[in-house]
Amino acid sequence: MPGPFCKINYTLNTPRFFNLGIILLFIIIVILPILFMMVAPFWGQNAYHLGTLFDERHFGLAKNSLELAVGTICLSLVIGIPLAFLLSRTNLWAKNLFKTLYLIPILIPPYIHAIVWSHLDSWISQFLSLDIHSLYGAIFVLTLAYFPFVTLMTISGIKSIDRNLEEASLIHHGPWKTLRGITLPLALPHILSGALFVFIFSIIDFGVPDILRVNVYPVEIFIQFGALYDERAAAMLSFPLITITLILVMLQKWYMGGRSYVNLTAGSGKDITYHLGIINPLAFTFCLIVFSLSVLIPVAVLVKKAGSLSNYIRVLNTSIDQITYSLILAVLGGLLALFLGFFMSYIIERTKSKVVICLELASLIPFAIPAITLGIGLIKVWNRPTIDFVFRCPLIIILGYIAHSISFTIRIICSGIKQINPHLEEAGFLGTSSWTKVVGKIVMALLTPSLLVGFFIAFILSLGELGTTLLVIPPGRETIPIKIYNLMHYGADQMVAALCLILVGITLAFSAIFLGFYKRAKMFLRC
Amino acid sequence: MKRLISLLFVLLLALGCAKEGQKEVVVYTSVDQVFSEPILKDFEKKTGIKVKAVYDVEATKTVGLVNRLMAEKENPKCDVFWNNEIVRTIVLKKKGVLTPYNSPSAEDIPSQFKDKDYYWTGFAARARVLIYNTKMLKETGLPKSIFELTEPKWKGKVALAYPLFGTTATHIAALYAILGREKAEEYLKALNANKVVIVDGNSVARDMVVKGKLPLAFTDTDDANVAIQSGKPVKMIYPDSNGIGTLLIPNTVALIKGCPHPDEGKKLIDYLLSKEVESKLAFCESANMPIRDGVKKPLHVPEFSSIKAMEIDYYKVAENLDRSARFCQGLFVR
Numbered sequence: 093m094p095g096p097f098c099k100i101n102y103t104l105n106t107p108r109f110f111n112l113g114i115i116l117l118f119i120i121i122v123i124l125p126i127l128f129m130m131v132a133p134f135w136g137q138n139a140y141h142l143g144t145l146f147d148e149r150h151f152g153l154a155k156n157s158l159e160l161a162v163g164t165i166c167l168s169l170v171i172g173i174p175l176a177f178l179l180s181r182t183n184l185w186a187k188n189l190f191k192t193l194y195l196i197p198i199l200i201p202p203y204i205h206a207i208v209w210s211h212l213d214s215w216i217s218q219f220l221s222l223d224i225h226s227l228y229g230a231i232f233v234l235t236l237a238y239f240p241f242v243t244l245m246t247i248s249g250i251k252s253i254d255r256n257l258e259e260a261s262l263i264h265h266g267p268w269k270t271l272r273g274i275t276l277p278l279a280l281p282h283i284l285s286g287a288l289f290v291f292i293f294s295i296i297d298f299g300v301p302d303i304l305r306v307n308v309y310p311v312e313i314f315i316q317f318g319a320l321y322d323e324r325a326a327a328m329l330s331f332p333l334i335t336i337t338l339i340l341v342m343l344q345k346w347y348m349g350g351r352s353y354v355n356l357t358a359g360s361g362k363d364i365t366y367h368l369g370i371i372n373p374l375a376f377t378f379c380l381i382v383f384s385l386s387v388l389i390p391v392a393v394l395v396k397k398a399g400s401l402s403n404y405i406r407v408l409n410t411s412i413d414q415i416t417y418s419l420i421l422a423v424l425g426g427l428l429a430l431f432l433g434f435f436m437s438y439i440i441e442r443t444k445s446k447v448v449i450c451l452e453l454a455s456l457i458p459f460a461i462p463a464i465t466l467g468i469g470l471i472k473v474w475n476r477p478t479i480d481f482v483f484r485c486p487l488i489i490i491l492g493y494i495a496h497s498i499s500f501t502i503r504i505i506c507s508g509i510k511q512i513n514p515h516l517e518e519a520g521f522l523g524t525s526s527w528t529k530v531v532g533k534i535v536m537a538l539l540t541p542s543l544l545v546g547f548f549i550a551f552i553l554s555l556g557e558l559g560t561t562l563l564v565i566p567p568g569r570e571t572i573p574i575k576i577y578n579l580m581h582y583g584a585d586q587m588v589a590a591l592c593l594i595l596v597g598i599t600l601a602f603s604a605i606f607l608g609f610y611k612r613a614k615m616f617l618r619c
Numbered sequence: 620m621k622r623l624i625s626l627l628f629v630l631l632l633a634l635g636c637a638k639e640g641q642k643e644v645v646v647y648t649s650v651d652q653v654f655s656e657p658i659l660k661d662f663e664k665k666t667g668i669k670v671k672a673v674y675d676v677e678a679t680k681t682v683g684l685v686n687r688l689m690a691e692k693e694n695p696k697c698d699v700f701w702n703n704e705i706v707r708t709i710v711l712k713k714k715g716v717l718t719p720y721n722s723p724s725a726e727d728i729p730s731q732f733k734d735k736d737y738y739w740t741g742f743a744a745r746a747r748v749l750i751y752n753t754k755m756l757k758e759t760g761l762p763k764s765i766f767e768l769t770e771p772k773w774k775g776k777v778a779l780a781y782p783l784f785g786t787t788a789t790h791i792a793a794l795y796a797i798l799g800r801e802k803a804e805e806y807l808k809a810l811n812a813n814k815v816v817i818v819d820g821n822s823v824a825r826d827m828v829v830k831g832k833l834p835l836a837f838t839d840t841d842d843a844n845v846a847i848q849s850g851k852p853v854k855m856i857y858p859d860s861n862g863i864g865t866l867l868i869p870n871t872v873a874l875i876k877g878c879p880h881p882d883e884g885k886k887l888i889d890y891l892l893s894k895e896v897e898s899k900l901a902f903c904e905s906a907n908m909p910i911r912d913g914v915k916k917p918l919h920v921p922e923f924s925s926i927k928a929m930e931i932d933y934y935k936v937a938e939n940l941d942r943s944a945r946f947c948q949g950l951f952v953r
Contacts, residue, residue: 305817319948320944467687472690562676567646567696568672574674580676584653
């Protein structure tokens with residue numbers, strides 16, 4: 093695999109007005125609502141001072157949040173790394189089946205994991221001696237939802253290792269020493285990137301701690317909004333989350349260098365394979381337990397709760413509009429996040445300017461913005477008589493989806509662009525003066541797998557989004573997550589379970605289609 | 620690319636970005652969709668005015684709509700706010716989100732349930748009650764007052780929804796208003812010392828009693844009634860009939876200042892405040908108690924006059940909401 097390429101010393105021939113347009117669009121859609129919320133506390137008569145808001149209790153909550161995030165990272169590493177090694181370097185039984193299935197848990201929204209495990213609280217306390225309504229319970233549930241990030245990134249890391257190094261080591265040392273001394277250290281940047289994603293997701297997550305009744309920092313932000321109606325204090329409480337996320341993402345970016353983040357199907361079967369021998373049953377059992385806890389049990393509980401087929405039919409009859417509406421919005425949100433994310437990434441990676449560093453930093457901020465803060469920011473920016481049409485229609489939800497998911501899309505596409513030699517583009521410009529042809533036929537073509545992953549992540553995040561959507565959804569409309577939470581309040585467990593299963597089914601169907609496209613794109617590039 | 624952009628544009632138009640010509644009214648409601656939607660549909664049928672609703676979600680998340688209304692204040696999108704309680708409507712009045720409307724349908728509603736300047740009107744009340752499991756507790760040993768729950772015999776046996784949100788927050792603020800800050804905080808500390816079990820919402824508290832995990836819980840009449848009507852082994856206690864009385868929490872309805880469809884909004888308010896709607900809310904699973912005479916109701920819904928209602932100034936409750944929430948935040952850290 094080619095190494096990272098340096099930034100080139102000039103701006104490629106994308107027209108300056110186009111670049112400015114894209115940057116402006118990014119600022120208006122993504123940065124402005126966030127900036128509005130971040131600056132507002134310091135404005136006006138009752139301006140806040142940072143020191144007056146934070147007290148001892150916040151440090152206690154921050155400690156809980158850090159424990160939750162670090163605990164989730166540790167458990168995710170304990171599960172995710174061995175799983176990645178088993179799936180990429182061994183002759184594990186049913187390896188191909190597990191390789192297809194291990195990503196399913198991240199396709200199930202975390203609040204659904206939490207709903208399921210809180211139904212099983214007595215079982216889990218009896219067999220695992222774990223109180224699900226505790227910090228450890230939340231760590232358990234968040235790990236089951238997010239460990240595939242570690243596995244995914246570790247597999248990508250292992251696949252990108254030069255096999256000659258491992259083979260050289262194997263001549264003199266055994267497999268264990270090679271794994272410990274060569275494979276693991278070389279895959280470490282990827283492993284840590286996976287851990288970072290887990291950290292960000294678990295430290296800003298509100299849904300799981302809320303359902304499991306664990307007091308963490310985001311709950312405090314929610315209380316400021318929901319109980320005290322102080323949106324400015326709530327926005328200010330987001331500062332530590334933004335700061336810590338920015339620092340970590342910058343550190344990780346520096347450590348990752350130019351490596352590619354995700355490589356779902358890398359390798360062509362020529363990898364080194366360790367034979368597990370007598371421990372194969374043990375390894376198989378480990379994978380089976382992980383898969384059971386993260387997929388089989390949640391789905392089985394939902395199927396049992398949902399009851400007979402007539403419940404699914406009832407849910408489909410009453411929710412078909414919401415399902416269609418959610419799908420269209422998530423596809424549009426994914427496409428537009430992809431469009432903006434691609435050109436932003438292209439500007440970031442192919443332009444040498446100090447402005448780009450600011451842009452790159454700005455593109456990381458949405459990682460740490462709580463959904464409700466983003467929602468209020470969107471209302472403040474877009475709810476104006478002159479641009480009324482934006483707020484009156486679903487465009488506002490799509491803008492929310494873009495802001496919510498664009499950090500991930502940009503990070504993935506940026507790492508993809510790093511792998512493309514800029515000389516290819518230079519060569520392209522020798523043949524044509526049209527920048528659209530060069531970008532379209534060279535860059536986008538070579539980048540197809542990254543673009544697909546970027547779209548897919550934006551689509552999945554949009555489909556499960558609740559906090560922002562509730563604040564900006566046009567009257568008379570509903571999305572699937574809103575419907576699920578509505579039914580939860582009423583106590584319609586059967587319908588909640590059936591609708592959760594339908595949501596998971598839709599996500600899986602789309603994932604299967606996506607994986608098909610992704611594999612074809614990879615094969616095409618290899619040819 | 621051009622084709623893609625055209626397609627996106629057409630899809631957005633199809634999704635409802637185009638302006639519509641039909642008469643319509645926009646309502647934000649925190650009343651459960653299963654109860655409010657049929658009533659709004661009936662209004663549509665009767666008047667031909669299309670109702671566009673935004674429903675709030677799960678119990679502790681009833682923050683969305685109030686925050687949304689405050690954020691939209693400069694350019695309101697909503698005409699009518701139909702709240703399933705009263706205190707947050709008063710918060711909205713204080714924030715300048717509401718405008719007065721004296722509905723003709725509200726003439727016979729008692730003055731304690733109306734704003735004196737007509738910013739909001741109450742109807743169809745719920746009560747804060749205790750729910751108990753009939754298999755776990757005998758009639759003779761039941762508590763008559765919420766103040767008995769600090770006694771050792773109830774240690775670790777009572778569930779209370781997280782008191783920062785919803786009607787539980789209102790209940791605590793009402794105790795502040797009626798007892799004074801010092802006594803209310805003393806009571807809360809005693810409850811906490813007696814290991815009251817804090818749960819996520821009133822429906823969760825009810826479910827713990829239904830499943831027999833705890834014998835007793837604070838909840839609302841609508842949550843309790845859903846369980847009673849489906850034959851679960853639970854009953855309700857209207858507490859403090861010989862003391863401070865039971866807290867009644869009416870639904871409230873209010874017109875939004877500067878709303879886009881004021882005439883249609885007023886028609887919807889008139890309809891919601893009618894005896895017909897109050898009766899429908901009494902007959903549905905939420906079993907709301909009519910707050911005026913002459914409204915048809917099922918037998919299991921008590922007469923307003925048969926309950927000793929807590930004599931409370933709802934404005935004082937709203938004033939105490941912030942203070943009581945902050946105290947509970949410190950006391951009941953999960």
